[in-house]
Amino acid sequence: MRTWNPQLEWEAQRMKIVIVGDGKVGYNLTKQLSKEGHDIVVIDSNKDVLQESVETLDVMVVHGNGASLKVQKQANVANCDLLIAATSADELNMLCCIVARKLGDAHTIARVRNPEYAEQLIFLKEELGLSLTINPELAAARETFKLLQFPSFLRRDSFAKGKVEIVELILREGGLLDGQKLSELYKIAKVNVLVCAVEREGKAYIPDGNFCLQKKDKIYVTAPSHELTSLIKHLGLVTHKVRDVMIIGGSRIAYYLAMSLLGAGVAVKIIEQRRERCLELAEMLPKATIIHGAGANQEVLLEEGIRETDAVVTLTDMDEENLIVSMYANHLGVPKVVTKINRTEYTEVFRDKGIDCVISPKQITANDIVRYVRAMQNTSGGSVLTLHRLVDDMVEALEFRANATTRHLGETLAQIQLKKGILIACITRYGKVIIPRGNDTIELNDTVVVVTTSDRLYKDLNDIFLDGPVPANTYGTTDPNRS
Template identity: 65%
Template sequence: MRIVIVGDGKVGSALAVQLSKENHDIVIIDSNKMVLQESEQSLDVNVVYGNGAALKVQKQANVDASDLLIAATSADEINLLCCILARKLGCAHTIARVRNPDYFGQLFLLQEEFGLNMAINPERATANEISRLLQFPSFLKREAFARGRVEIVELVLKSDSVLNGARLLDLYKIVKVKVLVCAVKRGSQVVIPDGNFTLLEGDRLYVTASTSDLARLIRSLGIAQKKVRDVLIIGGSRIAFYLAEDLIKAGVNVKLIEIDENRCIELAENLPKATILHADGSDRFVLDSEGLAQTDAVVTLTDFDEQNLIISMYANFLGTYKVITKINRTEFSEVLNEKGIDCVVSPKDLCCNDIARYVRAMGNRKGGSVQALHRLVEDQVEALEFTATKQLPHLGEPLYQVALKPGTLIASITRRGKVIIPSGGDCIEPHDNVVVISPAERGIADLSDIFIDD
């Protein structure tokens, strides 16, 4: 597939890396020659220098012959203009990054006029992710499928856990909840396990469960679950604003520290129920005086990864119950885990996942297109949701009779609103929502790709 990316910043470059790995023909447009040169040298992509909203530049990039244009510059207006022009030239699909809440809220009215197939707001998506993590603070990650009915959650196996030393075959006997361990990270090793796999202390587990069973799972595992009532947010970014709004609606007390006085005034006007402090959130005296050690949760949302990491490490040192860290450079995630920074969110990664899902859905053939895509275990494993079509092979056949590709696992089936954590006797029927676990390098785009005989 031929894809044009306008903007070679954090999101644009991450998309170029991901989509080129999936063997798409990528063209990057940017007005920074140095950035383009770096991308051309490090990736198998073509580059075009210039303003992506200019007609001659889009023609030079052959947008008219492309399948998709993704506008990911730092300016919403430029992104929307890029998409309008691309559709006029004949590009079949367009995606725009739109960050301004005033624009994003009205896009559903103007989507057709702008020629948009999809609009993404990384800040809104990140705030939603953090809100969900604060609902169940025992989990390090929560990924939702089947319209929120199914989740894959990440947790670390402690030495006193009832699962320490247990075989997966005995999982239901121990926890009395129908769940499926779909991936395990042990040291540097990543496993998509079978029933004979034995769990050990320190394993990072990725568990599939019905959303309604998450609270039961926590109780069965004996995990102490404290309700988050007070949250300290460091940094007054757009993410912080969206997050504060969500938390206040949920009845949570919010205290927000921002170093820019004008931004403090703006936040105070728009968040009258939050406590807004004009101070340096990276100053230890400020953190101590504002009760960092006593607060239920701290979320670091400054514009600097280094600052977020230092504040989070200090919060962990003080024993803060829940610490969530925003970072953009996720390539050092293994190092972060070793330092206790294990609950991390990345706007760039959330944005890339949504776009990768859309691109794979465009390539759908017969079995069912990608409805949702989440990357697990430091991007080494993918969890994908599909809706099964009537053309899917092996419909109605018990799963124990069906040969799946190595390392592939069916994590859940949702049928008419009912969640099934499948065993060998279950089957896939037309219109089922199916969540599949697969190695990331396989890049599954169609549900029929999971079968050996496809």
């Protein structure tokens, strides 16, 4: 029987969601959406993986081909709100969505990975009945490219159409922020930024101005995108520019990433074990250097110049291989190492081994789809525009748009009563980025970035406001990093 977490701030409107495909992406989606209180039916042709979902998650399952009319009827797709097709076959995913739209009026999301389909999807999106298409590999490549642009950051999450970012930094012993109170941040950084979350010894904090930073803290800083270079400079962070990148594994992510890097004038070398794939990559990426060899082989890595490269990105299909190569690259002193990991539940263990900069295609996909689902639930406007999870999923950063139904428009943040544990990290107004202070306001059509712990599920900007007396320290949650 489904139980509801009493700590949740609101009980979501349950939606009926059918997920086709119970692989890594499908299972992660099932886990997250089930946790948020939705009724989930999973379709898969593999009985073993379905059995695992039944045993570990509160979901219904249907065995069979997700594109089959009979199977979709058995899963009651005609009466569902959303169908997500996340199998490993693009064509099957698109067919699943077509059948679902014929059966009922459900929203449909398809996982489509083949770059050759990109143009067709834009052309045929309406005919296929697709509400949203997701390409985990392309999204992972874009995130990796952003990390390579600013090697000092462990992570970069964008809001307000790229005008605002939350970046992750680790504090080194003796650094400018070691031992400093957040109220002193502006004097040190000389840039109008805000620390919206801190990870310390496996715990997440949404800090106030009295919070004192320590070495080894991981801090999440909200800043205008155009100020990132100044932030790095004033904090005395390493500014090593990436001019050449070694990619281990010739996956689709490697192809997408190489295209972006080559377009930016960065030299690319890809090491791939499969000869056939090497030939494909050589044809698709004539400006890249393609090496046929085992990426986990120490001799191959040394011979291909891993010691001299500016960055190593491990993109094989095996987490273990990615971890080993990344640890070796860190050991050799490679300035920037990015590791693709699917089993994110072990991230804390990985970090103890020096694996700080991690990307997870399945997690990126889940975040995009959860954002879409929360927007579907919203009936009053002001729904979630962007959603990113921080601090090993313990914290969420959500972007909302203020509309005519949003309460407290025009009131100063010092006057607004917020629920406990809420931080307003940023306001964007007509393209201008505002790192908020107590005398700032929320106005019509503003976008607002809100940070909170992930056990509080918010789907509307109005959900963050507190009805009733002002609790102690409420103002501290809106303006935490200033005295």
